[in-house]
Each structure stands twice: as structure tokens, then as C-alpha cells.
Amino acid sequence: MDADSDVALxxxxxxxxxxxxxxxxxxxRKIALEGANVIYKRDVGKVxxxxxxxxxxxxxxxxxxxxxxxxxxxxxAKFGARRLARSLQKLGFQVIFTDFKVVNVLAVCNMPxxxxxxxxxKKNRPHASYxxxxxxxxxYRMKTLRATLQIFSTGSITVTGPNVKAVATAxxxxxxxxxxxxx
Amino acid sequence: xxxxxxxGSEWRTFSNDKATKDPSRVGDTQNPLLSDGxxxxxxxxGTGAASFDEFGNSKYQNRRTMSSSDRAMLNAxxxxxxxxxxxxxxxxxxxRTNNLFKQVYEQKSLKGRSNDAxxxxxxxxxxxxxxxxxxxxxxxxxSRISKKEIGRCFKLILKALETSVDLITTGDxxxxxxxxxGLPKQVQxxxxxxxxxxxELDLVPGRSPISVAAAAIYMASxxxxxxxxxxxxxxxxxxxxxxxxxxxxxxxxxxxxxFPADFKFDTPVDKLPQL
Numbered sequence: 519m520d521a522d523s524d525v526a527l528x529x530x531x532x533x534x535x536x537x538x539x540x541x542x543x544x545x546x547r548k549i550a551l552e553g554a555n556v557i558y559k560r561d562v563g564k565v566x567x568x569x570x571x572x573x574x575x576x577x578x579x580x581x582x583x584x585x586x587x588x589x590x591x592x593x594x595a596k597f598g599a600r601r602l603a604r605s606l607q608k609l610g611f612q613v614i615f616t617d618f619k620v621v622n623v624l625a626v627c628n629m630p631x632x633x634x635x636x637x638x639x640k641k642n643r644p645h646a647s648y649x650x651x652x653x654x655x656x657x658y659r660m661k662t663l664r665a666t667l668q669i670f671s672t673g674s675i676t677v678t679g680p681n682v683k684a685v686a687t688a689x690x691x692x693x694x695x696x697x698x699x700x701x
Numbered sequence: 702x703x704x705x706x707x708x709g710s711e712w713r714t715f716s717n718d719k720a721t722k723d724p725s726r727v728g729d730t731q732n733p734l735l736s737d738g739x740x741x742x743x744x745x746x747g748t749g750a751a752s753f754d755e756f757g758n759s760k761y762q763n764r765r766t767m768s769s770s771d772r773a774m775l776n777a778x779x780x781x782x783x784x785x786x787x788x789x790x791x792x793x794x795x796x797r798t799n800n801l802f803k804q805v806y807e808q809k810s811l812k813g814r815s816n817d818a819x820x821x822x823x824x825x826x827x828x829x830x831x832x833x834x835x836x837x838x839x840x841x842x843x844s845r846i847s848k849k850e851i852g853r854c855f856k857l858i859l860k861a862l863e864t865s866v867d868l869i870t871t872g873d874x875x876x877x878x879x880x881x882x883g884l885p886k887q888v889q890x891x892x893x894x895x896x897x898x899x900x901e902l903d904l905v906p907g908r909s910p911i912s913v914a915a916a917a918i919y920m921a922s923x924x925x926x927x928x929x930x931x932x933x934x935x936x937x938x939x940x941x942x943x944x945x946x947x948x949x950x951x952x953x954x955x956x957x958x959x960f961p962a963d964f965k966f967d968t969p970v971d972k973l974p975q976l
Contacts, residue, residue, distance in 0.1 A: 632906060634903070634906075635906075635907070636868050639868060640868070643865055644865065647856065647859070647865070648868065649852070649855075649856075650868075650869070650908075650909040650911075651837050651852075651869075651909055652837070652852045654907050654909075670907065671906040671907035672907065701903065
């Protein structure tokens, strides 16, 4: 097989989702009234706070759990989460920044060739599932890495995984299979 | 001598005699394969005048709750039969669907999902497995469940039963769509050939096989005496007419190569509509 093991492909991380806890009860109403750039969703019981500097949207619950989305790297996610905790601290809550964890990473990768999806599906039977009526991409699940790849016929691949390393490994692992079914 | 229990029938039944009423049968013939063991008794509707009380209601109303453990399953079987009836599916597909449903139901991994959704998805899988797939939209048409939900249940069932299904091809739908449109065999064969060639030459990457089939039917019908509009084809196939237009634009440039060699053109290839 003439597929390289060292893949010089650009993997663009588009989204990193992380969670952390503030270890204290948060008064959502107070945050909604006094915080900057907040949206209060009273019916569901959460506050959305959008940060500009790392472009991040955080969903804050009154229990103190916070989910941060929109970061483009793991470090940025941590910066944004800390900045968010700081802004909550400034509002007067006794915030302790604990249990920071990156939950999901979404990355996009472009193959330099187009891919034949029916052929690819047949060769990778249990892992790949293709339903053209439902979605135009093949959904390839890697159980070991807990990563899911969506492979389109144009050659672009969307990967979601628990961290950046898993995503990179997933792309490396899928490359030879995808290379087999190229046009 | 010792007591011997004769397990044969109590009355002699002659083959011609009273074909409907067989006195040696007790209980229904219902398949014990699918239900849990149908040994319960039901109170029937009542025939004579004595079974009705003063107000015209029937005495002994309750058909005692039978096999309550699988009441939901029996309900689902009834629903499956109704759905299959609407699109005239043969008995073997219905049986396969029932079997699939039973397996899924016993596994309990999809317990939270609506039974109707699971039944519709089982019907879809059964059609696929029998080699005569129906599109999701066709199953949608006979079910109250949305396409999204059927699709979700479909994926869950495949995971739960650890099976997979073959990919759909354009040829699977040709005979059904063409006969619904009233197209002659020649046009159907031409459309099948066009679609197959288009997929082989990979002119339509990323397009659903249904859309490609619809575009092929459009091209074949426009080249023959039996022309059909995009709207009509879109109606039968469940595809939007813009989608047919898109796929048609992709196969139009290679039109002369796609037609079978022995096709009689009513409208020559260069006069085919260009959209």
C-alpha cells in the first residue's frame, strides 16, 4: 500500500467542548441581571454567557456546573473556562475552579482525493454505516478510540472524539482505509 | 389393563364435513412462535339473545386480559399487518417483520422508543432483507411516525441485533416506480441501464440512489414516446423535482453513453430537454 504512515494532512479543530464545576451554588438571576453578555433561559434554568476573547459560549447551571463550547483548542478552552470562572467570581460568588475536563473535540480534515462511499462501506462492514436516504456521509465508529468519523464523498472528513490526540489518531487510522477506496 | 389416555381428537372429523368448524380444535391457531404461549381463554362476543342484558349491552363484557405480558407485542403485530396491507406487502415480509420485532422487543434495549416507531423500522429492515427495499418515505406514508424517528430506530435496531443490511441500488426501485408511472417495459429497462451506468461511471457522487433513479427515469421517459414530467416522477419517488433536476444535470452530458445500445429513440438524444 502506498499510503504514508506520516500523514501531512491539515486537521482543523473547529470546536472543543469542556465542562467544569464552580463548587458553589450560583444565583442565575443575579448573573442575568449583573453579568455582561448573558442570555437567561428561564424555562430551562440556564444562563448563556458569551465571551469575546476566546470566542466561547458557556452554559451555566445554578448547581455550579458549566459547559463551555466554541473553543478552537484545548488550551483555549482552559483559558476561556478560567476567564469565565473569574468573571463569575467578580460577580461575588465563591468560585473554585474544579473538575475541568475536555469532553468533546470536533475536527475537520480534507483528503486530497474523492472517495467512493459504497465501496468503502462494503470493505469496512461492521464499523461503517451508510444510509444515503438519511445522511450523505458514511458514519465510521472507532470503538477503541471512542471516536466517530463522518466521511463524505468529496473527501472531507468530520471527526468527533474525546480529546485532540484521539482525533489525530483516528484520522491516521482511517487514512489507509479511505485511500483504498479513493477515486 | 393400565389407563391409557387417548390424545387423539374427540370427534371424528371428515375432510368435507363443515370445513369452518373443527370440533377437535380448542383455542386459536395463533402462532405460539411469536407470542409467549397462547393458552388463555377469551370470552367471545355472544350469539343468542340471552347474552344481552336489559339495555342492549352484552353481559360478560370483558374479554379477559389475555397474555398481558405480550399485549404490546400483539398490538404491534396488528399495526405491522395494517401498515403492510396499505402497501400490499407479501406475507413473508410481514412474518420477517414480526420476527424482527419480537427479537428487538425481547432484547429490551429500545424499550423507551414508541412501539410504532420500532415496528415501522422493522418493516423497513424486513423489506431490505428480502431484497425489495422500500424508501423511508414510502414507509412514512403508511406510518404515523416521522422519517427522522424511523431512521433513528433503524440505526438503533441494527446496532441492537448486530446485523447490517445491503446498500440500496438504483435497480431495486425501478420496477415499482416505472409501473406506478405506467411506463412500458422498454422504458423501464432503459432507465435501469441509465442509472446503473451513471453509478458505474460515477457521474453522481454523493447523490441518493433514489434521486439518481428518478433522474434516469426522467431521461428515459423523455427519450421515449411516454414522456413524464419531473413533478410526476418526483411525486411517485418521493423526491423533490429540484433534486431530480440536479441529478439530471449531472447525467445529461453523458446521455448518449448511458442509453442501452438497442433503445428506440422517440426523441433523439440531442433533443432531450436541458434543465
